[in-house]
Amino acid sequence: MASKSTRTTFSNFQASFLALTAVRLWISLTDLSITLKHDHQLSSPLTSFSQLQEGIYLFKHDIDPYSGGSFRHSPILLSFFATILPNSRKLASVLWTLIDAAGAWSLVQIWRSRQNVISSPWDILIASLYLLNPYIFLPSLALSTSSFENTLMLLSIMLASQGRASASLLALSLLLHLSLSSIVMLLPILLLLINDPHSHLASPKPMANSLRKMVPLFGEFTVYTGILTILSTIVAGSWAWIPQTWGATLTLPDLTPNTGLWWYFFTEMFDHFRPFFLMVFSVHLLIYVVPTCIKFQHDPLYATFIMLGILGTFKPYTTLSDPGLFLSMIAIFPETYPYLRHPIVTALLHLHSALLMPLFHHLWLTQGTGNANFFYATTLVFACSNGAALVDSIWAGLRIAIGPPVDNYTVVQE
C-alpha cells in the first residue's frame, strides 16, 4: 500500500510538472519575447540574446567575434549555438523553457536530498515556485542566457547534494565559464561535497570532516576549468575571448543599465578612481565567502544559499534571474520560516521594487519625463529588498539553533 501511494504522488508530481512546463512553453511561444528581448532588467550585455546572435553571425562569417566590443558571451555558448542548435527564435524559446524546467527539476531534487526522501507532497509547490517566479520567468522569456547560469548552478548544487563530485564540479566549471562571479560558489560547493546536504541548522557543531578532502576536489575543478579554457581558446582561435568575457566582469566596459548596483556608480566615477573602485567592488564579493562558510559550516547547503543571495545582490551585470534564484531557493528551507523576523516587510519591499523598476525604467527611457537617477533609485530599493531577504535568512538560519521563543526572553545579536 505504502509503495503504491508513493508512486501515485510521484506520478502526480510528474503530471503537474509537465503541465507547468507546457504552460510555460505556450507563453514562451507567443510574441512576448520580441518585446522583452531588449529590456535592460531582463538581460545584461553579458547575457543578451541579440548580442549572442550577433556573435554567432560574426563567427559563421569567419570574423573573430571577440575583436569588437559587443560580444561578451563565453566561447562555450558560441560553439554550442553555432554548431548544435539552429539560430531560430522559436526553437530558442523551447530550449529556454526546457532549461528552466531542468532547473526546477534540479531544485526539487535538492529539496528531496535535503529532506532525505524519495518524494514529498511539496515537490510540485517547489517546482512551481521556480517555474512561475516572475524574476526567473521573464528573463527566460527574454532569452537571457542567465537562465543557463541558473540551471547550471542548480545542477551543480543538486549533484553535490547527491554526492556526485565530478559531475558537480564539471557543472560548476561550465558555470564559471559563463559567469566569472560564480567563482564565489566554489568553496560552499566543495564543502557541500564533503558533507551531507541535510538540515543541521538546529544543531550546529564544528565540521567533523577534514578540509584536506577538498584538495583533490579542488584539483579536479582546476583540471576541468583548464580543459574548458583550452577548448574555448581553440574555438575562439585566440586568447582574445578572456578579456572580452571574464575581463568584462572585472573591468565593466559596458555601462548599460541593469538591476545591479555597479553601472550607475561607474557611470558617475572619475576615470582615475576607476581601477581602485573596480578592485573594491570585485573584492567585496569575495570577502563574504569565508565568513559565510565558517558560520554555516554545519550546513553547507545553507551557506550555498546565502552566497547565492549575496551574488544576486552585489554581482556585476545582474539580471532579475540572479536574485530570483535566491528567492526561489528559500522554498527548500521551511524549517527557518518561523524564525524570520520581518517576512511581510521583505515581501512588501519586493512588491514595491518589482513594480517600481519597470515603471521608472519606462519614465526614463520611454516617456522621457524621468532620468537615470529614477531607475538607479529603484535599483537601490531592489538591493534593499534583496538585502532584507538575505539578512533575514541569515538571522533565521542562526536563530533556529536557539530553539523556539520563550516568554519574557529575547534573543539578541552581540
Next chain:
Amino acid sequence: MDSSGNLIPRWRRVLLRLRESVLTSGDVNEKRIRRRKRLVDIITRRLTLVKTALFISGYLWFLLIPSPHLGRGTYIDENALQPGQVNTDWNWGDVHVADNYLARLEQIRDGNFTSEQRAQWLSEEFGKLGIASSTQRYSFSTSTAVCTEDSVSSTFSRVDPTFQHLNGSNAYAVLASPRHSGTEAMVISASWVSRIGEEDGTLNMRGVSTILALAGFLKRYSYWGKDIIFVVSDGYLEGMQAWLGAYHGVSQSGLSREPLKLTSGVIWTALNIDYPGHSFSHLGVFFEGLNGRMPNQDLINSFDRIARYTAGVPVTLYEHLDPREEPAANKSPSWLPQALYNISEVKSYLYQAKNVVRHMKYQANGRGSGVHGLFHQFRIDAITLFALPATGPHGFHAIGRTIESTLRTMNNLLERLHASFFFYIMTGPQRFLKIGFYLPSAILISMGMMFHGLSAWVDAGWVQENIDYEASEPKKPTTYSQKQTWKRRRRPVISVLCIMIATHLLGIILFSLVSSTLFMENYKVLSPIVFTAFASVPLLALQISPISNPDIAPIFLVLKVLNLCFASTVISIITLLNFSLAASLTVLVGMPLVFSSPSVSLHWRLMKFAGCVNLGLGWLLFCQGEMVQAVWNWEVLTVWFAPFICIVYLPLLLQASVTCLLPP
C-alpha cells in the same frame, strides 16, 4: 534622603545622571532590549493616533493644493529658449492670406467635400506654396465602431455609442530646414474638428487657415534649423493618432493606414492650434497628455511669455478666466456669500481650485486634454493653443505672431526640453506646484493604509487566551492575566492569495467582456446583467464557514491585510505616473478598504458589501457614457485607464467586499 541629596551639588547630579546614561552599568544587552521594547511600546500604543494623523493630514493636504500660499511663479529654465527675443515679421498681409484661405475652406465645408477630397485640396495648396506635401488615409475598426464606408462629414455625436466616422484622410507637408540636415523637426498641427466640436461639431476652420497661411509665410525665412511639419489631421483625435503611429512606425491593431510618403527627423516639440471662433479674447493652454504624461513646463512658460509680451494676448489655463483680472468672470458661486467671495484669498483659492480640478479630470482618465496629448506617447512635448471664442479683440494677427515667435523659440533648442519640470500642477497660467508640494498628500494616505495593514497583520498573528485565568483567579487584575496569554497563530496567506488572484482574474474576464464588440453594441441591455453577475460572485464568500480553530487567524483579517498593503503599494506607485489617478484612488479606495470588516448582523454585512461593489462596478450602471469613452480610448488611443479600472481597481474593491462578507 533629602539632606544627603542636597549635599551633592546640582551640577554633579546632572553629570552623574548623564554618565549613568552614557556609560553603561549592568548588562548592555538588557538595556538595549528594554530600550527597544519601550520604543516599540510607545509606537504601538499610539498607532491609532499615528494612522489617523496620516489619513487626516493626507486628505487635508489635498485641500491645500489650490491654496494661493503654496506654489510659486513659473520661470524659464532652459537658457537656449530665449522666448520673445526676436522681432516678428507676420503682418497684415499674411492675415489677408489667412482670410483668403478661410473663405475657400468655407466653400469646401459648404460644398460637402469628402474627407479625402478635402485632404487632397489641402495637400495641393501646400504644394502650390512649394512645400513637399502628401495625404494619408486611415481607418479604425474598434468594438465601439466598425467602419466600412467613407465618411462625408467628420462630426460625430457623443451621445451615440458607436462613433461612426472613424476613417478619414490627413494632409501634411514637410518644410525642409534650409540650415540643417533635417535630423530634428517640429510640428504645427490643427485637427479638422475643434475641441469644442466634440460636442457640437464645430470645425477648426481658422486653425487650419492659420496653418496654411503660416506655411507660406515660414517658407520665406532661412533661419530654420529644424524641419517644420504641417499636419491637418482629420476628425478630432483619431486622425492625429493614425498620422503619429505611421510617422513612428508603430502598428496598432484595428487600425489600417497608409504609410507616410514624406518623413523627417525626430520630432521634439509640437504646437496644436485650435481656433474655432470668429475672434478670440484669450489664448488658453491645454497640456495634459495621454496616460497622465505632461509636457516639459518650459514649453508652456515660453508660450505664455511670448503670447503676453510679443503678441499682447492674455493667457489662461484651459478656458478659465481669472476673476481677479476679468470682470466677466468675477461672479461668486451661488453657494458662497458675496462678502466671503470678495476676500481676495478666497477668490484666488476658488479660481486655482477650478484649475486643479479641471487638470485632475483630464489627467486621471488618461485621455489628456486634446490633440497635443497624442504627441506625448512618442516623447514629444506638445501643447494646444486654444483661441477662446469671443467677439474680440484678437484674431489671425495675434495668433500668427505668437506661433511665429514660439516656433523661433523652439528652433533655438539644442537638445530635447529637459531642464524644467515634468511633474507639476499648474494652479494658474503663471503659477505652479512642484512635485514636493503635492505628492506627499497621496503618499501620506498610502502610508496610513500601509500602517493599518501592518497593524492588522500583527493582530492576525496573535490570539488571546485568557478564559482559564479569569475563571480561576477572578481577583487578579484581568489586564495582567491577559498579557500572559497572548498566543501565536497561523495566518492563512496562501488561501488569501488565491482569493486575490481570483478577483484579478475576474477583472481580466470583465475587461475582455466589456471591450468586446458584442457588449459594446448592446451595452444598455447587457450592463445590468454583467453588473449583477459580477456583483454576485463575492456572495460565494457567505458559503465559507467560520474557522473554529483558534490557532488559525480568520481569513477576513489576512485578506484585509494583503488588500490594504497591495492597495497602498498601487497608490504610491501610480503617484508618479498619474498623480490625479492616484489622488482619486485614495478617495475612492482609501476609506472603504480601511473600514471593510465583517459585522455580526447579516443585514449590516450586506450593506457594506453593496457599498464596496457599487464603488467598484457602479460605472456599469451609472457612467455608461464614460465607460464607452474609456473603451474607445483604449482601443484607439491605447489609454490604459479602462484596463486599469477593470484589472486593478475593481479587484481591490471586490476583495474589500469579500472581507465584509466573510465570517468574523
